[in-house]
Amino acid sequence: MTPRSLVLTACLLGAAAPVDGQSIFNAAGFGLPVEALDGRARALGSFGIGLQGAGMLPTDPAAAARVLLPTGVIVVQPTWVDFSQEGVSDHDYYQGIRFPLLAIAYPVYRGALMLNLASVFDQSYAGQRTAEVELGGTTYPVVDQFEQEGSVSQISLGYARMIGERFSLGFSVGHYAGTVAQSLVRSYEAAGEDAIEPYLSTGSWRYSGESVTGGASVELWGIVRVAGSATWSTDLDANATGETQGGDQTLKFPLQLRLGASAILTPGLNLSASAVRADWSAAAEELGGTAGTTLGLGVGLELSQTSLFGREAPLRLGYRRAALPFPIAGDDVKEEILSGGLALVFSQANGVVLATTDVGVEKGRRTGGGLTEDFWRGTVSLRLAAF
Amino acid sequence: MTRAVAMIHALRHEDRLGASALVLAVGLAACGEESPTTVDVGLLPVEPVTLQIYLPWAEFGSDVAVYGGYATPEQLDESILARSYAAEGLDAHTLVRFTSFPTAVSVRDSTNTLRTDTNISFYGGWVVVFFDTIASTNTGPVDLAVGAIQTAWHPPSANWEFAADTVADQQPWPEPGGGPVQPLTTRTWDPAQGDSVQFFLDSAQVALWDNPFDPASGARIELLTAGERLRVIGGALRLHTRSTINPDTVLISTAGAQQVTLIYDVEAPPPADGMRVGGAPAWRTALDVVVPSVLNGPPELCAAVGCPFTLNASDINYAGLQLRSRRPTLAFQPTDSMTIDVRPVLSRASLPKSPVGASLLPNQTGLRVDGAAFGALEGSLVEIPITVYARAFLSGPDPAGRLPPTTIALLSAPEPSSFAFGEFFGPGGPNEPVLRLVVTVSPPLELQ
Numbered sequence: 154m155t156p157r158s159l160v161l162t163a164c165l166l167g168a169a170a171p172v173d174g175q176s177i178f179n180a181a182g183f184g185l186p187v188e189a190l191d192g193r194a195r196a197l198g199s200f201g202i203g204l205q206g207a208g209m210l211p212t213d214p215a216a217a218a219r220v221l222l223p224t225g226v227i228v229v230q231p232t233w234v235d236f237s238q239e240g241v242s243d244h245d246y247y248q249g250i251r252f253p254l255l256a257i258a259y260p261v262y263r264g265a266l267m268l269n270l271a272s273v274f275d276q277s278y279a280g281q282r283t284a285e286v287e288l289g290g291t292t293y294p295v296v297d298q299f300e301q302e303g304s305v306s307q308i309s310l311g312y313a314r315m316i317g318e319r320f321s322l323g324f325s326v327g328h329y330a331g332t333v334a335q336s337l338v339r340s341y342e343a344a345g346e347d348a349i350e351p352y353l354s355t356g357s358w359r360y361s362g363e364s365v366t367g368g369a370s371v372e373l374w375g376i377v378r379v380a381g382s383a384t385w386s387t388d389l390d391a392n393a394t395g396e397t398q399g400g401d402q403t404l405k406f407p408l409q410l411r412l413g414a415s416a417i418l419t420p421g422l423n424l425s426a427s428a429v430r431a432d433w434s435a436a437a438e439e440l441g442g443t444a445g446t447t448l449g450l451g452v453g454l455e456l457s458q459t460s461l462f463g464r465e466a467p468l469r470l471g472y473r474r475a476a477l478p479f480p481i482a483g484d485d486v487k488e489e490i491l492s493g494g495l496a497l498v499f500s501q502a503n504g505v506v507l508a509t510t511d512v513g514v515e516k517g518r519r520t521g522g523g524l525t526e527d528f529w530r531g532t533v534s535l536r537l538a539a540f
Numbered sequence: 541m542t543r544a545v546a547m548i549h550a551l552r553h554e555d556r557l558g559a560s561a562l563v564l565a566v567g568l569a570a571c572g573e574e575s576p577t578t579v580d581v582g583l584l585p586v587e588p589v590t591l592q593i594y595l596p597w598a599e600f601g602s603d604v605a606v607y608g609g610y611a612t613p614e615q616l617d618e619s620i621l622a623r624s625y626a627a628e629g630l631d632a633h634t635l636v637r638f639t640s641f642p643t644a645v646s647v648r649d650s651t652n653t654l655r656t657d658t659n660i661s662f663y664g665g666w667v668v669v670f671f672d673t674i675a676s677t678n679t680g681p682v683d684l685a686v687g688a689i690q691t692a693w694h695p696p697s698a699n700w701e702f703a704a705d706t707v708a709d710q711q712p713w714p715e716p717g718g719g720p721v722q723p724l725t726t727r728t729w730d731p732a733q734g735d736s737v738q739f740f741l742d743s744a745q746v747a748l749w750d751n752p753f754d755p756a757s758g759a760r761i762e763l764l765t766a767g768e769r770l771r772v773i774g775g776a777l778r779l780h781t782r783s784t785i786n787p788d789t790v791l792i793s794t795a796g797a798q799q800v801t802l803i804y805d806v807e808a809p810p811p812a813d814g815m816r817v818g819g820a821p822a823w824r825t826a827l828d829v830v831v832p833s834v835l836n837g838p839p840e841l842c843a844a845v846g847c848p849f850t851l852n853a854s855d856i857n858y859a860g861l862q863l864r865s866r867r868p869t870l871a872f873q874p875t876d877s878m879t880i881d882v883r884p885v886l887s888r889a890s891l892p893k894s895p896v897g898a899s900l901l902p903n904q905t906g907l908r909v910d911g912a913a914f915g916a917l918e919g920s921l922v923e924i925p926i927t928v929y930a931r932a933f934l935s936g937p938d939p940a941g942r943l944p945p946t947t948i949a950l951l952s953a954p955e956p957s958s959f960a961f962g963e964f965f966g967p968g969g970p971n972e973p974v975l976r977l978v979v980t981v982s983p984p985l986e987l988q
Contacts, residue, residue, distance in 0.1 A: 179576065280577060339590065348902035350931075352855065399985050400984075
């Protein structure tokens with residue numbers, strides 16, 4: 154690597170901010186799964202596997218075999234959410250931003266070495282409850298404020314290479330890491346003169362676990378690509394830290410299977426589809442919930458020969474639906490998303506894209522347990538090659 | 541591949557900047573974080589339980605001790621006049637040393653121009669004394685006298701017997717009570733007519749106090765009417781002043797009270813039991829307070845988190861030392877509200893000279909108690925917050941390894957603040973101190 158590339162790498166690593174809470178469904182189980190996808194996959198409604206071209210997504214390790222130049226990707230994902238609750242007329246609005254993926258691929262040994270920093274679960278949310286406490290004949294209004302801040306991320310290192318001209322293999326070894334901190338504060342709002350101090354209860358846990366992801370892809374007839382991958386993980390252990398009185402927790406991570414395909418229907422028109430499946434029932438036993446097998450399906454269309462301001466700017470449309478692994482309030486949670494987006498190719502040389510920004514815009518809904526989130530989510534990924 | 545690499549140099553720098561700027565702009569556009577907040581109680585941890593616990597003295601307190609002698613009457617912002625007051629026959633005089641007389645005045649001359657005249661003379665004046673009519677015991681007229689002190693005296697240490705009473709120098713008054721004095725004048729003060737009295741003096745009498753550096757300089761004000769106690773809240777010497785610029789105009793100058801002290805002839809003995817706070821010199825009460833770290837009740841607590849329950853510092857929302865007021869001897873009984881402070885004793889073994897820490901009270905300015913609580917309303921409940929102490933007690937050693945104090949001191953705020961002192965019932969009996977705790981508990985937070 155050149156000094157310039159080292160600086161760029163350092164900047165990308167520095168930009169990988171902690172995941173911020175963007176969904177009330179973060180309260181379910183180990184949180185809301187955060188897929189580490191880029192703007193292109195989001196726009197196509199994909200689960201990040203089987204897309205045309207070279208890829209650097211952790212879900213499709215074999216796609217990195219087609220990376221020809223040192224390449225880096227960073228993904229920014231702002232979200233705006235309208236939250237409503239069954240039987241409650243008021244809506245709540247919140248927004249946040251996360252950096253779900255930072256990926257670097259470097260061609261080496263006739264293949265590519267990959268380093269990924271990816272979000273796995275988002276667990277941040279807050280809640281408030283009002284109550285009354287009677288002390289010695291005096292009633293005090295109290296407010297309980299609960300906050301949970303945390304996330305699970307994964308750092309993985311992998312390698313991918315072509316086997317022949319049509320077949321590629323890839324694998325990665327990952328380590329789960331992260332922390333979550335909880336605090337419960339009871340405040341005695343109207344007890345100023347009596348100087349009743351707030352009550353504070355806290356807990357914090359540190360996550361650890363390992364994973365292995367393997368994948369393969371093949372090109373058929375020059376117009377179809379089919380890819381599959383599987384991720385096996387050890388238990389995800391949450392160990393109490395400091396003076397936390399709460400116990401340790403373990404999440405039995407299921408085997409996650411992914412299958413995707415894309416086809417060039419006509420020059421400039423691509424169709425993609427993908428699916429993901431995992432059996433969370435073992436995890437449900439640990440968490441005392443009712444999670445079972447979840448299945449996600451997504452399809453997308455890409456018009457690859459469109460242009461904007463004289464630059465190549467592929468247009469994308471997609472749809473996906475998925476079941477989330479952890480129930481909330483005893484109910485399954487479903488997510489449905491319509492998406493669209495485009496790419497702005499800033500620079501390419503001999504068909505190799507050197508600088509591009511992929512933008513995905515999603516309009517989706519999550520429902521479960523009487524809770525509904527209607528959200529807009531943007532995903533912008535910056536991909537630079539040959540740095 | 542090789543060609544592609546060769547083309548890298550053709551990559552426009554502006555393109556990279558443009559792509560980066562787009563990502564940055566999107567990031568900044570949504571930087572205003574608003575956490576998802578639920579009102580669904582089903583997504584929150586179990587509701588904490590808040591309850592009150594009353595601990596009897598035997599479960600938290602021990603080793604009550606009363607110490608006297610803190611500060612001096614000269615540090616008071618008030619003074620006392622008394623004669624044969626109460627059963628103890630309290631006599632109390634107020635001694636005043638005035639500031640230097642003014643050396644210049646501003647006068648308008650014949651052209652109405654304001655000028656400063658340093659060539660001035662004094663030809664009489666009056667001593668004015670202000671009283672707190674509510675805190676004074678008399679309801680009718682009382683007679684007072686003012687006299688010029690004849691003996692060198694030391695305001696910070698002067699008392700009834702001694703004009704100076706320091707470790708290095710102890711000089712008795714020729715007559716106990718600040719005497720003898722040169723009688724100057726007497727007056728009658730009727731509280732119905734106002735809150736002050738004036739003692740008019742001639743030029744020669746005024747001239748007695750023109751030198752504050754004279755160790756014998758000073759006025760003694762005494763009460764002549766028996767059976768009363770007056771509270772003095774201020775005084776000054778007003779001077780008739782003549783200027784050479786405008787000799788026909790009478791000017792009034794003021795020499796303030798530079799040092800004021802009170803001397804009295806009755807010493808209050810330490811209480812045989814109970815607690816005492818205030819006075820001048822001041823009394824303090826020290827007591828050991830132990831906050832239990834394990835609770836076995838009440839039933840609501842055991843139902844919520846099980847018993848025995850280990851109490852943590854953060855579980856305590858409030859701790860209050862509940863005391864019942866007691867009437868002190870009439871001579872020293874407060875006639876106005878008094879302010880009480882509570883501070884940790886940093887070294888019990890060093891009492892009465894142990895330093896005390898910062899106030900434990902939330903407002904840091906003291907707890908005001910109605911004076912009637914130490915008289916007609918004896919037995920009134922006075923609750924002194926010690927939440928900071930209780931939490932520190934349960935927190936154990938600080939990061940530097942220092943153990944938290946286990947003793948608190950009750951004292952007046954400021955110290956001294958009044959000639960009078962208040963008392964509280966001590967251990968034993970129906971009015972013994974009680975510790976009230978407000979505790980909040982909840983099961984440990986768990987990951988779902």
